[in-house]
Amino acid sequence: QKEVEQNSGPLSVPEGAIASLNCTYSDRGSQSFFWYRQYSGKSPELIMSIYSNGDKEDGRFTAQLNKASQYVSLLIRDSQPSDSATYLCAVVGGYSTLTFGKGTMLLVSP
């Protein structure tokens, strides 16, 4: 059974700092990885996708993938209070199914 593991947090960072969120996955054959942001009471919102080893940057967000270590991370630079949310790591399986981690709660204090 595919598993995606995340530290539940909360991860607390001051405004302007870098937030680092981590995720490991069990299926070595996984090829596609996603980070979603979920505000309380809302549905998930896709913020980053990554498919190849290395870094992928989009604005203040950088996703990092290391398939050998089965490790995915998300860095948020210049964190803002509006970034406070739960961040879900997800891995694509067969038939476009997604397996989600439990999520890491991020708290950015002003």
Next chain:
Amino acid sequence: GAVVSQHPSRVICKSGTSVKIECRSLDFQATTMFWYRQFPKQSLMLMATSNEGSKATYEQGVEKDKFLINHASLTLSTLTVTSAHPEDSSFYICSAYDGTGSQPQHFGDGTRLSIL
């Protein structure tokens, strides 16, 4: 583009009531739709995968007779929670796959179901 509309957004009803939740893809055809359930402080758990015109595939531990899924068209899937009980209270979220690969799934806004 790629908007998924889910209704209702919130339902409060008595125990024993059946509740239907609709999930519509507004600007694309969704050959596959997914239904998730999320309990407080937990992650999204896939309940079932539905393909247009065929029976849904349920995840292990999900009662197919209690959670009826119909995917009668390429733009509409429904989830009916039959004879709902307080333990069925949860946040139900649908998503749809547009087949292009730009995103794995497009999510609806979710339905907060509260059974009294």
